[in-house]
Amino acid sequence: MFGINDFSRNNKLLGILSVLMIIYTGILLYSQSIRSISYWDIFVYLQNAMLFSGNNIGSQLSVPPVLSLLTSVPFKLGFISETSLFVVSGILFIFLIIGMYLLFNERFDCEISLLASLIFSMLSLIVTWALTGATDVPALSFGVWALLFTIWGLNKDFKYYYPAFLFFILAFFTRFTEGFILIVMGYYLLINFEKFKKQLTVKNILPFVVYVLIIGLIICGVYLSFQGTIPFISQFLEVSSSSQVSSVNVGYELNPYYYLQNLPEYLTSFNASDSYFVSLSTSDNSPTPLSYAFILLVVIYLLKFLSKLVNYDICEVDNKNIKIAAIILLSIFTIISYTHLSYMITELVFIVILLLYYRWLPDKDNQMDYLMLLWIGIYIIMHSYHPVKVDRYIIPILIPLTYFVTTSIQFILKDKKKVLIALLIILILMIPVNASYLSSITHENQHTHEEKVAAEWLGQYDPNYKSYNISSDRGVVFSWYLKKYVYTTIPRVLEANNESLIDKLNSIEAKYYIDSTSNTTKIAGYQCIYDNNKDTRVKIYERK
Known part of the structure; x- marks a missing residue:
């Protein structure tokens, strides 16, 4: 296994990776600035x-704050733009790939880790969401470093547990569900x-x-002082109970195999589908043959991993x-309980299975195999159980999938030179x-463009619009464009x-209502003062 000493020995490759990722991230940033x-x-x-x-233009402090806190730094410096969020996301993306490289060094030679990390960075789902400003990739970045420092804490020095816990906190408060990386961290300590x-x-x-208590008390104290509640507890309960989710939610999907069925599209796609900019879903794309090759490689290695159950000669x-x-x-029992009982029960049984599997059967050299299998399992179980399914939610499993593609190639070819080739x-x-x-995705969403145009039109129509209450079915969108709080009022809800x-x-x-998605024809007591008459219809109503 490779560790912190190998980091200094192989800093040349790390430098090459960093340069490549800065260039690549710059390309992604250009694409994202156009996409908006x-x-x-x-x-x-x-x-x-x-x-x-x-500057308060409306807020929802129940969501994880870390990405917004980081973005507020360039905002305070006067760079109040969507691009600031993209740049922060880009920095965290580079940080993720470097962390992934170092994590993979715990199992592979540094050259193999370098190539595997670059392959991961080009997966279609990663390319789609890396710099959008969504929290999935930034949270994964912190999660990878939390696991890496846990491994170093056990094998090198206890002091590494301090940054491990700090990065876990950052991961959790970037995206609450990324907190499940704690299970992987704890599992590693249990098997050792x-x-x-x-x-x-x-x-x-x-x-x-x-140290843990001080950080915990500070976080809880801040939330209780400013909000009077600790929101991530209620969000955890919501994830645990599907009954709290309405079919009105645009991501409502009860198919428990949704993510597995759409896995090829997440790995590699030729082009984004024609409907992508309407649905914002990569599941409608057309996968390349590489996707199926990746899946086959993962299956081959998992079969090899599970073969110990029937290989009595080594048992x-x-x-x-x-x-x-x-x-x-x-x-x-895990298969039967899947989506029929609380996902926490299924998760717990799955963890117990992997603990017993490691304890009872030989060939314990490759502990990373167990960590990666657990990593895949806990996120697939959790997100497949929940009735709201969005492609980006499953991003965390792409790291262990890349790992198993790499281990499978290594298992088949054996020779390092052949593996590298x-x-x-x-x-x-x-x-x-x-x-x-x-x-295929580097062009502005027509809907986004029309919303910007409508917001600009309203600003010219009524320069005093900030003095009035405004509502919209996309309130958070127009709050940003108009730089004032806009109420969210969705007719279907x-x-x-x-x-x-x-x-x-x-x-x-x-005084004004902006219809961006609801296709209203008239509103009693209001008159339509703006209608773009485009396929992506945006209307503005004014109170008579």
Whole structure:
């Protein structure tokens, strides 16, 4: 296994990777600056960044704050632009690839880690979301470093647990579900418990516990002081209970195999589908043959990994038949419980299976195999169970998938030189695929363009618009464009709650209502003063 000493020994390759990623990220930044922002949540992060920089145009402080806090820094310096969010995301993307390279060094030679990291950076789902301003990739960046420092903490020095915990906190408060990386971190310590317990001295534990408590108290104190509640607890409960999710949600999808069925599209796609800029979903794309080759490689290695259950020649363990039967029965229970019981039960049983598998069967040299399999499992179980399914949610599993593609090639070819040639060929094949895909998404969303035009028109129509209440079915979007708080009033959501649009508008005394997605034809007491008459229809109504 490679560690911190190898980092200094191989800093030349790390430098090459950093330069390549700066150039590549610059290309992605150019693409993203043209694409702009379409996704609802990203406007929320921009609003929060404005709040943290001292300008309140509306906020939702129940969402994780880290990305907005980081973006507020350039905002405070006067760079109030979507581009600031893209740049921050780009820096964290580079940070992710470097962390992934170092993590893979724990299993592979540095040259193999370099190629595998570059391959990961070109996967279609990563290219789509890396610099959008969504929290998935930034949170994964912190999660990778949290796991890496945990490994170093066990194998090098206890002091690395301090940044490991800090990066876990950053990951969690960038995207709450990324907190599940703690399971992977804890699993690594459990399978190395004999070594870990030697570190559990009063000298080590007491300062670390104080450190954890201080960080925890500060975070809880800030939330309770400013919000009077701790929002991530309620969000955790919401994820645990599908009953709290309405079919009105645009991501409502009950198919538990959604992510597995669309996995090829996430890996490599020739081009974005014609409907991409409407649905913002990569699931409608056309995958390349490389995707199926990747999946085949992953399956080959997982079959090799599981073959220990039936390879009795190497199963020199006590009561081997009973232990193998127990693992099989627990696995059957996991499959049966999948989406039928609370996902936490399924997660727990899955973790127990991998712990028993590691404890009871030999060939424990490659602990990273277990970590990566657990990493895939916990995120697929959690997100497949939940009725809201969005492609970007499954981004965390792409790191372990890249890992298993690499281990499979290494298992098949054995020789390092052949492995490097195979990975280099894959990387070369991916460059034109990536270029074609990136080109297909490098244009502005027509809907976003029309919303900007409508906002500019309203500013010219009524220079005093900031003095009035404004509402829209895309309130967070127009809050950003108009740089004032705009109420979010969505007709279909109101109807689901037996409310009417006009009653809601009257209650907030809205002078203007901007219809961006609801296709209203008329609103009692309001007159349409703007209609772009385009396929992506945007209307502005003014109170009579």
